[in-house]
Amino acid sequence: MNPLPRQAIHATLADANLQLAIYExxxxxxxxxxxxxxxxxxxxxxxxxxxxxxxKRHTIENLDHYLxxxxxxxxxxxxxxxxxxxxxxxxxxxxxxxxxxHALRIVKSKSMTTEEIDLNERxxxxxxxxxxxxxxxxxxxxxxxxxxxIVAPALHKTRYDVADIFTEKLGVEREVVIEKQTMIARAKLxxxxxxxxxxxxxxxxxxxxxxAVVVVENEGNARLSSSAPRIQVAVAGMEKLIPxxxxxxxxxxxxGRSATGQPMTVYTSFLSGPRRPEEIDxxxxxxxxxxxxxxxxxxxxxxxxxxxxxxxxGACLNHCPVYRKIGGHNYPWVYxxxxxxxxxxxxxxxxxxxxxxxxxxxxxxxGEVCPVKIDIPRxxxxxxxxxxxVKKREGAAWLERQAFRLWSFLMRHPKLYELAAMAAPAVxxxxxxxxxxVPGPFRVGPVAGWLRQRDLPAPAARSFRQLWxxxxxxx
Amino acid sequence: xxxxxxxxxxxxxxxxxxxQPPTALPRTWIRIPDVPLEERVDQFCLALEALNGKTHRVxxxxxARARVExxxxxxxxxxxxxxxxxxxxxxxxxxxxxxxxxxxRLRQAxxxxxxxxxxxxxxxxxxxxxxxxxxxxxxxxxxxxxxxxxxxxRREIFLTGLDELLTLVPVPSDRSSSMVFITGPxxxxxxxxxxxxxxxxxxxxxxxxx
Numbered sequence: 001m002n003p004l005p006r007q008a009i010h011a012t013l014a015d016a017n018l019q020l021a022i023y024e025x026x027x028x029x030x031x032x033x034x035x036x037x038x039x040x041x042x043x044x045x046x047x048x049x050x051x052x053x054x055x056k057r058h059t060i061e062n063l064d065h066y067l068x069x070x071x072x073x074x075x076x077x078x079x080x081x082x083x084x085x086x087x088x089x090x091x092x093x094x095x096x097x098x099x100x101x102h103a104l105r106i107v108k109s110k111s112m113t114t115e116e117i118d119l120n121e122r123x124x125x126x127x128x129x130x131x132x133x134x135x136x137x138x139x140x141x142x143x144x145x146x147x148x149x150i151v152a153p154a155l156h157k158t159r160y161d162v163a164d165i166f167t168e169k170l171g172v173e174r175e176v177v178i179e180k181q182t183m184i185a186r187a188k189l190x191x192x193x194x195x196x197x198x199x200x201x202x203x204x205x206x207x208x209x210x211x212a213v214v215v216v217e218n219e220g221n222a223r224l225s226s227s228a229p230r231i232q233v234a235v236a237g238m239e240k241l242i243p244x245x246x247x248x249x250x251x252x253x254x255x256g257r258s259a260t261g262q263p264m265t266v267y268t269s270f271l272s273g274p275r276r277p278e279e280i281d282x283x284x285x286x287x288x289x290x291x292x293x294x295x296x297x298x299x300x301x302x303x304x305x306x307x308x309x310x311x312x313x314g315a316c317l318n319h320c321p322v323y324r325k326i327g328g329h330n331y332p333w334v335y336x337x338x339x340x341x342x343x344x345x346x347x348x349x350x351x352x353x354x355x356x357x358x359x360x361x362x363x364x365x366x367g368e369v370c371p372v373k374i375d376i377p378r379x380x381x382x383x384x385x386x387x388x389x390v391k392k393r394e395g396a397a398w399l400e401r402q403a404f405r406l407w408s409f410l411m412r413h414p415k416l417y418e419l420a421a422m423a424a425p426a427v428x429x430x431x432x433x434x435x436x437x438v439p440g441p442f443r444v445g446p447v448a449g450w451l452r453q454r455d456l457p458a459p460a461a462r463s464f465r466q467l468w469x470x471x472x473x474x475x
Numbered sequence: 476x477x478x479x480x481x482x483x484x485x486x487x488x489x490x491x492x493x494x495q496p497p498t499a500l501p502r503t504w505i506r507i508p509d510v511p512l513e514e515r516v517d518q519f520c521l522a523l524e525a526l527n528g529k530t531h532r533v534x535x536x537x538x539a540r541a542r543v544e545x546x547x548x549x550x551x552x553x554x555x556x557x558x559x560x561x562x563x564x565x566x567x568x569x570x571x572x573x574x575x576x577x578x579x580r581l582r583q584a585x586x587x588x589x590x591x592x593x594x595x596x597x598x599x600x601x602x603x604x605x606x607x608x609x610x611x612x613x614x615x616x617x618x619x620x621x622x623x624x625x626x627x628x629r630r631e632i633f634l635t636g637l638d639e640l641l642t643l644v645p646v647p648s649d650r651s652s653s654m655v656f657i658t659g660p661x662x663x664x665x666x667x668x669x670x671x672x673x674x675x676x677x678x679x680x681x682x683x684x685x
Contacts, residue, residue, distance in 0.1 A: 021667075024668070025667070025668050028668045029668070041601060044506070047504065048504065051501070051504040054501045055501060058497075058498065058500060058501055061489060061498065062489075062491070062497035062498060063485050063489065064482055064485045064486050064489065064491055064493075065491075065495075065496070065497040066497075067481075067482065067485065068482070073648070077648055077652065078652075083476075083477040083478040083480075083481050084477060085477045085480060085481060089477055133675070134665070135663045135665040135666070135674055136663075136665035136666075139665070139666075152664070152665060152668070153665070154665055154666065155668075157666065158666075158667060159666055159667055162666055178666045178667065178669050178671060179671050181666060182663060182666070182671040182674050185674070186673070186674055186675060189675065190586075190675075193675075194582070194586060207648075209646060210646050210647060210648040210649075211648060212647070212648050218661070218662050218663060218664075219661055219662070219663050219674045219675045219676065220619060220661040220674065220675035220676025220677075221674075221675045223615070223619055223655065223675075223676065224619065224675055224676075227615040227616065227619070227653070228582070228616070238481075238485075243500055244503065244645075245641060245644075245645060245646055245647055245648075246503045246505060246641045246642075246645055247503060248637070248641065249503065249504060249505050249637055249638050249641050250504050252637060253637070260664075262658075263601075263602050264599075264602040264603075264604055264637075264656065264658040265658065266657070266658050266659055266660070266661055266662055266676070267655060267656065267657060267658075267661075267676065268655065268656040268658075269653065269654075269655050270647050270648075270653070270654040270655070271652065271653055272647070272648035272651075272652055272653075273648070273652050274652060275609075275652055276651070276652050278610065278611045279609045279610060279611065279614075279651065279652060279653075280556075280575075280576055280578060280581060280609075280611065280613075280614035280615075281578045281581060281582065281609070281614045281615050281616055282609055282615055282652055282653060286652075290481070292481050292484070296481065296484035296485055296487075296488050297488075299484075299485060299488035299489060300487070300488035300489075
């Protein structure tokens with residue numbers, strides 16, 4: 001059981017530059033989404049969400065059927081499907097592939113699934129050169145950090161941080177102009193693209209009826225990774241499936257708008273196997289690695305399996321008051337924000353980071369913006385219930401249970417409840433709106449911690465029940 | 476076998492058995508608005524220009540060629556095998572490399588050329604998007620490696636949007652191993668959410684509409 005990383009969180013909260021970077025970036029992303037949804041082109045947005053949810057539910061509930069279908073269709077296109085139970089199997093396949101083809105250099109476009117299975121470390125361990133080519137990911141690879149955000153991985157880095165990283169790691173002259181920094185990365189990476197043997201991409205969608213992988217991006221690095229090297233490998237979680245290419249009519253529309261406020265991202269690649277004989281260029285070999293890595297465990301839970309509908313747009317992160325304060329690196333796994341808070345415990349068990357489902361104010365923003373309508377707040381509550389069950393079984397949280405027992409007793413005895421409500425203003429004196437002070441005996445343990453960041457409203461002079469009675473006697 | 480293992484775990488989790496047919500698949504959500512051709516062209520130009528792409532309307536193949544020459548302004552170019560480019564006589568422009576059908580040579584040419592000139596299979600009006608299938612006419616690299624991309628297109632291929640495209644081409648893999656949508660110049664906002672164009676793909680994009 002890992003405790004709440006209190007120190008790290010306080011460090012994030014105390015770092016004014018970092019706070020500004022997170023707040024500004026997520027704020028801009030929220031604004032872009034809002035603007036895109038206000039356009040007449042997005043008048044049907046709520047219907048698209050409904051449809052996206054319907055399609056994902058159907059696919060997940062019949063997942064075995066669509067897994068077999070994409071395998072069949074991709075094989076017919078000349079590609080090959082590889083099934084990986086876990087991170088090791090996925091990495092082992094790519095290692096063997098590199099060995100068989102005498103490949104030394106691999107270019108990679110952004111993929112959360114490969115982050116999840118620590119693919120780079122595993123390949124580098126075997127002396128392969130793996131180069132991240134998305135600008136944000138490239139910066140983080142040089143800095144040896146994991147993504148801060150699902151869509152904007154280097155959201156926490158300023159131009160000055162990037163200048164330091166480039167100077168130190170690339171040996172270039174210090175450069176703080178963002179356009180010039182981008183051109184430095186372009187030049188360095190262009191050379192890698194043209195000499196790499198294998199290109200690895202993720203997948204935003206897997207299309208069962210076409211045997212295809214869909215990759216959405218803005219930079220062009222995914223197009224280069226999938227088309228320049230002679231071997232292409234797409235690594236994807238099994239839940240990325242959708243039944244038909246025609247379903248993209250809703251999914252592409254909700255994804256771009258929710259992620260970055262774009263009606264259509266700059267590049268959308270629909271890739272369905274190796275180069276065909278009549279085509280001039282493209283990869284000679286094409287592989288799709290379907291990753292389980294714990295997904296089948298989630299699938300069994302009827303109440304929470306909708307967590308697998310996620311299309312990784314990052315909107316729930318941008319709109320989350322908790323993420324916007326504590327940032328991405330204080331979450332225990334590569335998936336941060338509300339979606340991370342619901343999927344990490346389901347992959348690793350609720351006891352690994354029992355505080356995680358509580359890292360939410362339950363304001364509901366995540367559920368409202370989710371383009372596939374995952375009920376994140378409800379799942380957070382269910383996970384809290386799971387944590388409590390474990391704690392109860394282990395006899396933990398004794399004080400909390402006594403407190404709720406007392407509360408439940410009072411709620412069931414109205415006369416006693418009223419007495420307590422009348423006594424409260426006397427025990428907890430306030431200025432009418434906020435408590436002036438909380439008496440010493442109450443400032444202990446979790447209560448003290450809670451009060452450090454909050455003002456407690458003072459009990460009303462007259463209770464609701466009193467007001468109600470007065471009103472009735474008047475009429 | 477991992478395949479059987481994974482499939483077995485999926486079926487157990489879902490309470491399904493091997494070969495069991497899927498439940499009823501929800502209908503697709505496709506809406507094709509009724510937009511006249513002239514308006515589609517206007518929509519496209521507006522959408523692409525909002526992304527800092529350039530659009531050029533021309534009346535004849537000769538004018539198309541002259542316009543492309545103007546945009547090139549002496550820069551070196553690689554041309555695709557698109558029949559439309561030949562029809563317009565664009566392949567006769569000096570400093571243009573034509574007819575590259577070898578993968579390696581084509582890539583070298585694209586890596587050093589300043590401009591890539593292609594046709595397109597369809598255009599999506601509402602989002603300002605070019606749709607390109609990889610084929611014997613169109614290679615993947617020409618619209619990707621050079622820092623500038625010029626697409627020459629006919630009005631007849633202007634569709635209202637994605638929904639109409641997916642109705643005409645319901646299974647894109649039947650046509651090609653690669654279908655790519657290009658919507659404006661390559662861009663990034665990975666450092667401080669500041670927009671920079673031309674990070675990996677072309678930073679400059681022109682559409683010449685015939």
